[in-house]
Amino acid sequence: MSRPPHRDPGPTPAPAGGAPAVPPERPRAVTVIAALVLLEALALLAAAGWYVYELSTATPASFWGAIFTLGLLVVAGVWLLSVGVFLFRGLRWTRAAALVWQLFLLTIAVPTLSAGLVLPGLALLLPPLVVLLLLFDKSVIAFMSRTTGTPPAL
Numbered sequence: 001m002s003r004p005p006h007r008d009p010g011p012t013p014a015p016a017g018g019a020p021a022v023p024p025e026r027p028r029a030v031t032v033i034a035a036l037v038l039l040e041a042l043a044l045l046a047a048a049g050w051y052v053y054e055l056s057t058a059t060p061a062s063f064w065g066a067i068f069t070l071g072l073l074v075v076a077g078v079w080l081l082s083v084g085v086f087l088f089r090g091l092r093w094t095r096a097a098a099l100v101w102q103l104f105l106l107t108i109a110v111p112t113l114s115a116g117l118v119l120p121g122l123a124l125l126l127p128p129l130v131v132l133l134l135l136f137d138k139s140v141i142a143f144m145s146r147t148t149g150t151p152p153a154l
Helices: 027-055 063-089 096-113 118-135 138-144
Strands: none
Touching: 027 063, 027 096, 027 118, 027 138, 063 096, 096 118, 096 138
């Protein structure tokens, strides 16, 4: 038995403008944003690991409260990890998710600084400020708002 010959479907059809579809180049700012969001996610997961260690060495005041807090840390860490990965890929919805998370971090950073904890406060303040500034860069908005090219924007 012989196989039928492979048929080449030909070139990809051009969009309405007449030029072939070329995926846009990822701006450096998107890579920086994704890296910072991924580092924040890893910090959350590390905090969850530290929390497990603390729970194993001490008795919590409320067992179910401790389980809830641990679950919240893990879920938030995994969610933020997925936001960072899909942000790097350029999916549109991740801008809003990253923006909300950065605003949340700012609400923690300001009281931390006000309490006199300068280093932890700066660690909570500087990355969100960088991400917020870059999220509104024109090249980031254009890359994240595209509707053609690969992968498709959601």
